[in-house]
Amino acid sequence: MYFDNSATTKIDPQVLQTYQTVCEKVWGNPSSLHNLGEHAFNLLEQARKQVADLIGRKQDEIFFTSGGTESDNWAIKGTAIEKHIYGKHLITSSVEHPAVINTMRQLEKLGFEVTYLPVDKEGRVSCEDLRKSIRKDTILVSIMAVNNEVGSIQPIDEIAEVLKDYPKIHFHVDAVQAVGKGLGKMLKNERIDLMSFSGHKFHAPRGIGFMYKKEGRMIAPLLTGGGQEKNLRSGTENLPAIAAMAKALRLVVENEDEYSKRQQKIKEKIYDHVEKFDKAVIFSGRDKNFAPHVLCFAIKGVRGETIVHAFEDNDIYISTTSACSSKKHTVSSTLRSIGIDDGIATSAVRVSLDENNTLEEAEEFNNVFDELYEKFRMINS
Amino acid sequence: MQYTEIMVRYGELSTKGKNRRNFIDRLGFNVRSAMHDFPKLVVKAHRDRMHIYLNGEDSDKVIERLKQVFGIQNFSPSVRVERDVEAVKEKAVEMINEKFFDGMTFKVNTRRSDHHFVYDTNELNEMIGGYVLQNVPGLKVKMKNPDITLRVEVRCDGIYLSHEKIQGAGGLPVGTAGRAMLMLSGGIDSPVAGYLAMKRGVDIEMVHFFSPPYTSEQALNKAKELTAKLTPYVGRIQFIEVPFTEIQETVKHDVPSGYLMTIQRRFMLRLTEALAKKRGGLAIFNGEALGQVASQTLESMAAINDVTTMPVLRPVVSMDKNEIIKIAQKIDTFDLSIMPFEDCCTVFAPPAPKTKPKIDRARYYESRLDVDGLIQRALDGVKVTNIQIGDSFLNDSEQAFSELL
Numbered sequence: 001m002y003f004d005n006s007a008t009t010k011i012d013p014q015v016l017q018t019y020q021t022v023c024e025k026v027w028g029n030p031s032s033l034h035n036l037g038e039h040a041f042n043l044l045e046q047a048r049k050q051v052a053d054l055i056g057r058k059q060d061e062i063f064f065t066s067g068g069t070e071s072d073n074w075a076i077k078g079t080a081i082e083k084h085i086y087g088k089h090l091i092t093s094s095v096e097h098p099a100v101i102n103t104m105r106q107l108e109k110l111g112f113e114v115t116y117l118p119v120d121k122e123g124r125v126s127c128e129d130l131r132k133s134i135r136k137d138t139i140l141v142s143i144m145a146v147n148n149e150v151g152s153i154q155p156i157d158e159i160a161e162v163l164k165d166y167p168k169i170h171f172h173v174d175a176v177q178a179v180g181k182g183l184g185k186m187l188k189n190e191r192i193d194l195m196s197f198s199g200h201k202f203h204a205p206r207g208i209g210f211m212y213k214k215e216g217r218m219i220a221p222l223l224t225g226g227g228q229e230k231n232l233r234s235g236t237e238n239l240p241a242i243a244a245m246a247k248a249l250r251l252v253v254e255n256e257d258e259y260s261k262r263q264q265k266i267k268e269k270i271y272d273h274v275e276k277f278d279k280a281v282i283f284s285g286r287d288k289n290f291a292p293h294v295l296c297f298a299i300k301g302v303r304g305e306t307i308v309h310a311f312e313d314n315d316i317y318i319s320t321t322s323a324c325s326s327k328k329h330t331v332s333s334t335l336r337s338i339g340i341d342d343g344i345a346t347s348a349v350r351v352s353l354d355e356n357n358t359l360e361e362a363e364e365f366n367n368v369f370d371e372l373y374e375k376f377r378m379i380n381s
Numbered sequence: 382m383q384y385t386e387i388m389v390r391y392g393e394l395s396t397k398g399k400n401r402r403n404f405i406d407r408l409g410f411n412v413r414s415a416m417h418d419f420p421k422l423v424v425k426a427h428r429d430r431m432h433i434y435l436n437g438e439d440s441d442k443v444i445e446r447l448k449q450v451f452g453i454q455n456f457s458p459s460v461r462v463e464r465d466v467e468a469v470k471e472k473a474v475e476m477i478n479e480k481f482f483d484g485m486t487f488k489v490n491t492r493r494s495d496h497h498f499v500y501d502t503n504e505l506n507e508m509i510g511g512y513v514l515q516n517v518p519g520l521k522v523k524m525k526n527p528d529i530t531l532r533v534e535v536r537c538d539g540i541y542l543s544h545e546k547i548q549g550a551g552g553l554p555v556g557t558a559g560r561a562m563l564m565l566s567g568g569i570d571s572p573v574a575g576y577l578a579m580k581r582g583v584d585i586e587m588v589h590f591f592s593p594p595y596t597s598e599q600a601l602n603k604a605k606e607l608t609a610k611l612t613p614y615v616g617r618i619q620f621i622e623v624p625f626t627e628i629q630e631t632v633k634h635d636v637p638s639g640y641l642m643t644i645q646r647r648f649m650l651r652l653t654e655a656l657a658k659k660r661g662g663l664a665i666f667n668g669e670a671l672g673q674v675a676s677q678t679l680e681s682m683a684a685i686n687d688v689t690t691m692p693v694l695r696p697v698v699s700m701d702k703n704e705i706i707k708i709a710q711k712i713d714t715f716d717l718s719i720m721p722f723e724d725c726c727t728v729f730a731p732p733a734p735k736t737k738p739k740i741d742r743a744r745y746y747e748s749r750l751d752v753d754g755l756i757q758r759a760l761d762g763v764k765v766t767n768i769q770i771g772d773s774f775l776n777d778s779e780q781a782f783s784e785l786l
Contacts, residue, residue, distance in 0.1 A: 018785045026785075038599065046782050246786050 001316045001361050005201075006148055006177060006294060006352035012203040015248045019205055022240040030237050031228065044237055047246035054253045056188040057212055063229045064242050067209035068176040068198030070222075072099040072142075074211060074233070075172040075194040078219030079140045080107050083170070087137030091115045093125045093154070094337040095147050100174055101333070104142075117143075122285060123152035123338045127162050134162075140170045145178035145187065149321040149334040149350060150283045151294025153183065160191035170194060170217060176201055176209075180252035180355070181291050182260035193217045199241065203354075204248035208241035252355070259355035264292035266353055269362040270369075271295060277373055281344060283335060293354065296321065296335075298347035299373065301380045307349045307372070314368045318351050382479055384440040384458035386541065387447065389431035392454035392551050400557075401428075408452045408554040414616025415450050415770065419443060444547065446770075449613040451580055452557075453549030457532070461539040464498065466505075469540050470512040473531055476544050477517050486523035487513070493535040505533060553582030555615045560584045561664040561694070562621075562657045564649060567604045567722065570668030570697055572611060572714040573705050577696035578666045579614050586660060587618060588653045590625040595729070600722040605766065605774040610714050617769045619660075623652055624762040628755050629729050636746045638731040642676050643738040644747060645729065646685040651756055654689045656763070664692040670705065671698050675734040684738040717775075 002010065011019075022043070028036030030044045045059070052059045065071045080090070092104055094116040104114045115133045117125040125143060134141075141163060143154050156173060163171050172194040175187055179202045187195065195212040199205060213219065213232075225234030252259065271286045274297055283296040299307060304320035311318050321332035335345040351365070389412075391405070409426030412433070416422050421436040422443065435443060440458055447456060460476070462468045477487065489510040491502040500508065513531070514520055534541040563575045565587040578585050589604040601622060608620045628648050636644050653665050669677045676685065686693055697705050709715035 021785060033597075035598075043782050043785065047786060050786050243782075243785050250786065 001357075001364065003316060003318045003351045003353060003357065003361075003365070005354040005357075006350065007319055008200050008206070009203045009354055010356075011200075011205055012248055012251060014251065015203055015205070015244045018247045019240045019244040022243045026239060026243075030239065031226070040239055043243055044239055047239075047243050050246045051210060051249055054249050055212065056184070058215060060230075061212055061215055063211045063213055063233055064237060065209050065211055065233060066207050066238075067200070068097070068174070068196050069099040071196030071198070071209050071211040072097065072172075072174055073103050074222050075170075075196060075219065076100065076103045076140065076142060077107065077222055079170045079172070079194075080110075080112060081220035082218050083139040084112075086168070087135075087139045088112045089115070089135050089138045090140045090142065091117065091130065091133055091138060092142045093117045093119060093144070095119050095123050095149075095152075095334040096142070096144050097148055097174060097176065100142055100144070119152075119337050121338055122289060123147050123150050123283075123334055124154055124289070125159075127155060127158045130159060131162050134166055134169070138166070138169050140172060142172040142174065144174040144176075145183060146175075146181065146291040146294070147334055148177050148294075149332050149348075150296040150338070151177075151291040151352075152285070153178075153186075153289055153291055156186050156192070157189055160189045163191055170219070172196070177291065177294070179249070180256050180259055181263070181293055182256060183291070184253070184256060194219070199245040199248065202248050202252045204245035205241050208238055208245045210245070255355070260292045262355060263353045263357065266357055266359055266362045267292055267295050267351075269359060270351060270365055273366040274369060279373070279377070281347075283338070283340065283348065293352055295351040295353075296348055297351075298344050298349065299376060300344060300347060302347055302376045304347055304349050307347070310372050310375075311349075311368065316365060316368060318349050321348050321350050382440075382460065382476065384444075385435055385461045387433040387435070387440070387443065387456050387458045388543070389433065389447070389456040389549070390454045391429075391431070392452055392549065393553060404452070404554055404557050405431075407556050408450075411452070411554050411556065411616060412447070412450055415446050415613060416443065417616060417769070418771065446613060447549070448547065449550055450554075451550050451552035451582070451614055452554035454551065455546045455549050457543040457546050459532075459534075459541045459543035461541055464535070464540055466500065466508060469533065469542065470509055472542055473509050473513050473533075474516045476542060477513055477520065477529060477531065480529055480544060481517055481520060483519045484521070485519075485528040486521045487529040487531060488522060488524055488527045489513070489531045489533060491533040491535070495535050495537045498535045505535070509533060550580070550614070552580035555579045555582055556584040558582030558584075559664075560586065560660070560662045561666055562586055562588050562653050562660075562662045564653055564665065564667040565589050565604055565607065566668070567600060567607065567718065568668065569702075569709050569715060569718040570670055570673075570705055572607050572668070572712065572718065573708045574666050574668040574696045575611055576614070576708065576712050576714075578694070579611070583664075583666070584615070585618065585666060586656075586662065587620045588623060588656055589620065590623050590649055590652075592624075592626040592629050595626065595629065597722055599775070602774040603717060603720055603722055605768060605772075607714055607717055608768045609770075609772045609774065610712065610717065612768060612770045612772070617767055620766045620768050621656060622764045622766070623656075623759055625649075625759065628759060631750060631755060633729050635749055639733065639735040640738060640743060640746050641729060641731045642734040643681065643684050643743050646676055646681075647688045647743060647747065648752075648755070648759075650685055650693070651688050651752075652759055654691050655756065655760055657691060664694050665689070666694050666696065668697055669695045670700055670702070673702065675736045678736050680737040680739075681735075684740050684743050687740050687743070 028040040030041040048062050049059045052062045117129050170193045174196045176198045193214045197210050199208040221232045223234045274280045279300045281298045331345045405426050413424050419438040422438045423434040425432045462472050489506045491505040532543045561583050563585040565571045587608050591601045632644050
């Protein structure tokens, strides 16, 4: 049972088929003038159009990258390089993914100033805080759509309203965790200038992602070279992965409503069960302010790793808060930011779902949870 | 709202006297071929109006198509309901609600072609109007120039409701003015010229010159794609591709560079004329605008036009580039036109073409060439493609990749 879909998802067989077919049959370089190149170019552009249509944007506004981390880096550093003459102040939240946070830290070393907005108990930034922290020299606001550790949905529409009064500031949204989770409308907000996506979070291969960049917004390229992707992201296009990702996106977005509702039901089933135990603490909400696929909780007195391995012994795969930090034995930065005591935060684990999970699996999870809870209670008492 | 019927009002045709029947038949034919992929739809072209019965076809799509057919002044989509006043009331409210913004005014306008119906027009106006007024809060009645006029027509087979008049494309039904050839390059101007010709009822066929390997397959596909963009106005267009390599190579080799362009154009015109004669065309259209480039001075036009007596018509001749671009954007050919593929006009463009070529010099240089042989060989290599609405050429057609994506 795989409950670690926020770390990565299993590649869809149809998507893999596309990957393989493109490798074998459409292997020309899209930049070549001859037929093979032309054919590859057409596939590339149709994939781009499909991606654009699926997220409700224009074909010209989609740029393929190597994934979420590159997209985040590009949005932030690209803005910093392009606009540093107008200002050197950036705003983000304290619960962003390391791809954003560490990029910000790197920029700080280069003389940029960064404001890390605090979050409330649910992990959400406040628009008031945002408005107060905007300065004359602010060039970028970067806020994630869905938090990867506890699943809180940030008030993107409200932030967009605030930023309408500051039309020159770039607004970047890290949407890596938000694809196929019933948030399509929010991600179509017109004020968003830049958006990062990662293929392997929705059943595409690793090493592929894309960025939405609104028409007319300028950011500097990070990768210079042969001038691919309108001279903004050089490097021969990874066409098999691009086509595969376009397909994966279609498969998940076409059924988004059904899929996200199903995940919500599974999450609620586990939530309602875990909630009953007095040593269990749940950090995610079950309401509409949280994504339907993430449930973060702790069992007081038991280390997160222990819980992960105990579930693993029962063939259930979950993780400590985020895959990126789980091997470093560090306390989740999101939990710390929402004011959770380190003692409890070290006990946190994350269940993250996708459309292939079922209510029966939730049932089984709950049974295993009962057993483990009982076992840990005996040991700790 | 899903409509069941569309009533079409004719444009200028009403004034065309004895030819009226021809015009109406032609328009009916054009509407049918523009809707060829809506199999259930039925078109009945009557003397004063045309009725399109949708029989369940998607009205939004049909309306979009209909807007592009020349010869239509305007049209009103309507919904047929049972001859039951209650049903009419409900539908009327639904219709008004769809359009309504706070503060809008409306009136009901009833007609009866079936005078046996229980209520007369005034009674119906009052009943329906009163009901709508009660059920759409904020709506006001206004008899003169209301924002919404709800038309109610009582016929024997049902009651028809409509509330809007959609502007048609105007012009004359394509085909009523006869057939002509359009010299289609792939630039911005010629598709616009084609559009304007069609608007006045001309049935155009595209003549496109291509010169492999100097011009690419893509340039040819681009011209076909441009043609496909113009098909909604007629349903389908014949695309004639003429191989031009031999002529271009010969001219390049044998003619002084100042006259390269002039002579090439003379060949194009000769070929187009020959095709027109063969295919029943009465004139030649092109996208020349006065003074735009070297070939488009009056002297140049005279030197080129010298090879034919067939009327060469230039719909955009006196337009500024910006005016042409505006139309190109309206008919959605602009983005395609500016795609950067070499076409046969640019490949052998001389560095300094004569802007004032002389007719006798042009004739003299040509006398060294085997004009008839060159023309005949080009004509022998002609290929005709029937291009229909929805055809796509530039992007390996979407089906090619539909399994992958």
